[in-house]
Amino acid sequence: MGKVLQKPVLQLLATLVLAGVTMAVWAAWLGWDQHRDVHPDGSTTGPYEAWQVIGLGVTLLALVYWAASRQAVAAAVLGTTTGLTVAASYDWSDDSSGLFAIGVGMVMIGSLVVTGLLSLWIASSKRKAGVGRSGH
Numbered sequence: 001m002g003k004v005l006q007k008p009v010l011q012l013l014a015t016l017v018l019a020g021v022t023m024a025v026w027a028a029w030l031g032w033d034q035h036r037d038v039h040p041d042g043s044t045t046g047p048y049e050a051w052q053v054i055g056l057g058v059t060l061l062a063l064v065y066w067a068a069s070r071q072a073v074a075a076a077v078l079g080t081t082t083g084l085t086v087a088a089s090y091d092w093s094d095d096s097s098g099l100f101a102i103g104v105g106m107v108m109i110g111s112l113v114v115t116g117l118l119s120l121w122i123a124s125s126k127r128k129a130g131v132g133r134s135g136h
Contacts, residue, residue: 014075015082018067022060022083029056031091060084064115068122076119081111 029052036046060080067076085108092100 011072011075014067014072015079018063018075018079019083019086021063022080023087025056025059025063026084026087026091029053029059061118064118065122068119069126071123071126073119073123077112077115080115081108084108084111
């Protein structure tokens with residue numbers, strides 16, 4: 001394969017792998033807890049506990065860091081955003097109110113913005129650190 005095609009193919013592959021891993025991470029942290037907790041006063045919480053969402057966030061942070069530090073910013077942003085959007089859509093699609101679409105949209109926009117800013121910051125930090133060490 002020529003060098004011209006090699007980089008886009010690798011970026012696409014990295015994006016697809018990150019999307020798949022992100023969906024698996026969602027399932028591992030959030031997919032198994034599907035019930036709401038009913039409290040004595042009748043209020044409900046859930047279905048996720050705070051530690052599950054924090055665990056998902058920390059795991060995704062590690063994935064984004066790994067990809068962005070290798071200058072695969074587009075893969076980090078698009079793969080993570082796609083994976084979260086698909087996972088949330090699948091997980092929440094049984095909501096009878098129809099409001100799940102708003103939640104999925106918020107996940108998509110929020111993950112796009114956060115992973116975009118974070119990936120750019122990581123990639124530029126790594127680039128600056130690499131330039132300083134090589135003496136350029």
